[in-house]
Amino acid sequence: MLTNNNKKQSMDPIYSEFLPENFDQQNAIASVNNLPFSEQISKIAAGIEQLKNNINQLTTKNCETFFRRASKLDELYNDLRFIGIKSQNLMKTMELMIMKFESPYQQLNHEIILLSRLQKTCDLLRKMLRIMYLMERIDESNMNNDMTKNESGIFLKEIIKLSQYVNEIDGIIQSDEENLLHKLNCISKDLEKFQQIKSKIIIEADSLLRNGLESLDNNNIGAALQIYHNLRSLDSIVNDLIVEKCRLIEQSLSKLFDDMNMNEMKLTIPSSTRQNNLMKTSIRSNCKCNLENLYIHFHQISTMIKILKKRRDNQTQTLLIEFIDNRDELIRKFWNEIIRIFSASFNKLFHWSPAIKRLIESDYSKILSFFLDYSERIIVDEPEIENEITLRSTIGQFENAYLSNSLSSLFESVNRIFTNVGVIKNQKIDSIPSEKDVDLVIKDISNEIVASNFDSMLLESVCRNIVKTINLFVFKCEQLVSNDGDATQVIGKFTINQRHNSLIIYSLNYFHKQLKNLIINNDKNQSILKKHLIETSSSLKSIDNLILNTFEPFIKSIQDAIEDIILTIHNEKYDINSKIMPSNCSLYMKELQRFIARISRDYFQQYPNDAEIIKERIHQMAAFVIDFFLLQNCLIRPVSAMGRQKIFNDFTQLEEAIIPICDRLGDVGRSFQILKAFKTLLLLSPEELCDAPIVGDPIPYYLVIYFFIANHTTDELKSPHKFKDWSISRYSQWFMAENRNDEERLSIIRNSLNEYIIQAKKSQKKQYFATYHLLSSLMKKTNVE
Template identity: 30%
Template sequence: MLTQTSQAVQRGAPGRAAMPSPGNTAAFRAALWTNMEKLMDQIYAACVQVQHLQKVLVKKRDPVSHVCFIDEITKDGHLDILFTFWNSVTQILSSQFEKATNSSMFLKQAFEGEYPKLLRLYNDLWKRLQQYSQNLQGTFSNSGNSDFIPELQQTEDDTQDMFITKKDVDPEKTLKDSLQSYEAAYLSKSLSRLFDPINLVFPPGGRNPPSADELDSIIKTIGSEMNVAAVDSDLCWAVSKNIAKTIQLYGVKSEQLLSTQGDASQVIGPLTEGQRRNVAVVNSLHRLHQSVLKVISGQGSLPVAAEQTISSALKIIFSLMGNAVQPLLNSVSDSVEAIIITMHQEDFSGNVSNSGKPDVPCSLYMKELQGFIARVMTDYFRHFECLDFVYDNTEAIAQRAIELFIRNASLLRPLGEGGKMRLAADFAQMELAVAPLCRRVADLGKSYRLLRSFRPLLFQTSEHIANSTSVGDIIPYSVILQFLFTRAPPDLKSPYQRAEWSIARFSQWLDDHPSEKDRVVLIKGALEAYVQSVKARDGKEFAPVYPIMVQLLQKAMSSIQ
């Protein structure tokens, strides 16, 4: 009625679609939705009548022939009154709405642009029909109706909710399918609304990530789309897929801003321009990640599928943040390793000083390590707003640093009593060195326990070391065996000495062979070579530490079988 002119355009011609005048659009749209509500009321009333009729016909029998009325009606055409009526209603809705919207651009825009409102009317209609069906069951089972339909008490109630159980077709889906074209158009426009602010803040040739205000605009758009879609779980899931695409687009645009040149990973001088931009990009991604999480939590009962869809997209953002900082992390880790390995350039062979005071100054490499770590945390990582993200990555560097420190400390040869004292002081200083990289040093877990457990072994006898409860549990057998080589005479060569490798090459081999079995087998080869050398020179006895190492080697071999 709203879209037809009051006068015929031509004799025999169809009515012409009317557009509201520019000043009357709001009133026209209000009238449209008022009429839509009335339409849903009429459909509800008609369905109630037909459902009531079918339930009565199913129960009522001819008093003479006792034939059920519904059987009499359906015996020729197998007509299911309620289901046929419902299909007719949905077909009429689909065809008439299509006809109306094809005739009127205004109607088309109203139904596509305000599709959630249209869907809410449909959902409300369906809920009312379900509620009526349930109430009707209760009414028919009430003895107060027996005067109206006496047969109801004599017939088994086999009329469950027919809108749910009848046939293999989902009646609710049939109802919503009449809106498919509007849903597709709405989702397309929704995606455009989500993409537009992102394309706006990432102009071609731009070099900076969006500002806080620009990001807020994007988040408000995401929140608005989710709020509007909350009227229906299926629509909410469909819109969540659009939001996931939006998050991915933001990630792609941000990734294009990242600097991948050499200066992006330098750790020698102050922050470069490329590094500043990378920090800004990571901070921007972090703010997006946190803001979207906040929007999700504020939605209340968000469908599981929708939440999982958005969460999967956020994982991509988190992964991109990791990729952005990884070159810098690698440079820091490589520098830490380069500093630690310089401990072999210092002399640890000396004895305790005769001055009466323990000569245990902090080693030069340890001072350099502490200064370097403190500087990189101040110069580079303090600019990141995502502290938890930073610590999650730098704690891995701290664990690696402790592992390398223990590895190289166990390889020092020769190691005198004075060297042990200085190395013990370095163990204490190591905790201070890695402290800036983590929330708490004690949170480093296995690495921290390894550092604490190894230090007391420096001053214990070889027999005590071999029988220590921490060996094999906290401290790997291979590390202790390497350490015992430092107490052996020069002819009992360490594995790297036997292979004529540098310390750096041996350390790389250990990285390439994380398996304890591979490491123990290498040490076993060094001990066997020592036995052969003693036999070759007709030696009378082995070094005192050799039988202890063999005993420990046997324990190691049995534990890795």
């Protein structure tokens, strides 16, 4: 330890340079050199003196410790010398032991080497003997015998047996890692002969496989595969064969492409129809040839794979297919490669040969039939690929082009028959297609259906084109429809615009009828045509919709006129007290009969009588006339007994009035049933009326209640239209609205009856009108039902 004085000196910058653990000699010298020379000497001398003092202090203070440790050094030296003697003794003992073990080890090692050499020699002799034995068996074979070759079954058995011998010899040779067998003179000739036999067997196997695939002889193919398996080359042979088949298919398609390019050069010269037909025939022939080539190769590979799945290894009884890599995907990969080759070839043809492209598009349906035929045959051979990419997809671009051309052709046939659209009104009739024009469109549509009838998928696409064509025809007709004022008049003669619209309906109806005949006459794919042309809204229904929309304004005008005529019923007198029988027909009924007869004669006969949509609409109008007539008869007030007799006669006359527009009144439907049933209620007493079984069904309650109020109650109970403070015309429009329900019609009666009761109570009447209980009973029945 340093004293205080020493510590002070240690703080001197000169000495501090000597104290750090990372002492730097250069820095210390530099700090000393900065002082004058005399001071340098004094500083160094003082430092040396100080060190001496420190050493003396440390030595004096630790003297006992130094002596104690020095005495132990002698003890340590004695122990070290003893250990050295022991180590020398151990080394001598170890040398003696090594000498004792060395001799047995050398002897044992010699014996091991000798045994190993004997084992190799025995193994070599065993392999040699086995090779000699197998070669004798090979020599004894009858493979080279002509009679054996003539006997196919015997020959195949013999060559398979030879391949097994060759396989065993080959295995023995491969196990000879040091290549010692080839150094044995006694079997050198056998080994040379073995190589020759092996080559010969491979040649025979190649021949068997080639001939077997060409003739589809399962025995030859199976024998060849068994030989390849025995020669340990089955996997490579199968995969190489698939690659070779793909190459042949691609080569054949390339030739097709080259031939078509040559044909395209000929087509650059202006060609006749005959030359185009010859070119089409050539293209068909080339496509069919390539498809046949594809089918042959695919069928061969498929047959080979099926045999691999049946044949077994003779020793392990394992199926041969198990020795093939990617065995589960073998046929799929082959098929996908075929699809790739065909797609690439036809894609190239589509983009690089415009003339050939046009010919294929125009003849696409026949070319597609070849593709579908061969696809079906291929799937029959190998159902496993049914869900894979189809062969027809390889010519998908041609199909799209064919459909596009088909649509253009159909549109052109429609546009061609619509000429002079938008001319002077008096000449509009000339622009409406005639039946001959429609027949031309139908013929084009029929040709498209016939051309695609062999394939449901193609027909589906063609049907979509036909639907678009129908929509175009409907659109063109819709543009011709006249909306002028005289197109809906019902007072004078049939106008030019009405004649014009009726001719449009004739055209549409004839088009509709011919399309339906086209569907009916197509027995093969009738369901597909019905699905697209009948069931969808944008098909034949669009024709019906346009017919109806064209006819609707006119028939609505007729319906309005009939309403006006029937409303004049309220100008008639029905509170007749005379006992004289009224005339057979009311004035309004006579006018109605004359009007309907004139409409039927002068107007409805101008429309096609076989148009179902027109008939249906006329029947709807007839139903409306009956319903409107029933309502007005139930609103007549006051009515006497003779007045009801007059109404009864009007009911009979209405049936005769409707006959000109509806030959069979039963076609009118429920409205006519109600008319017939209601007629039987007219002359009944109030009690009989309420108890009649036909009230409620078929006759609605609201009609019976309206009639009861008008005929068998007091004037204080307001009629529905008077309760609403409406005119009869306005109330009739409200009542006849399509969205009006029975409850709404009855609610007015309830409110009117409640008002009557309130007024009766205010006037302190002792009793209600005489038939109140009957009316109340009818109202209660409506709540129950």
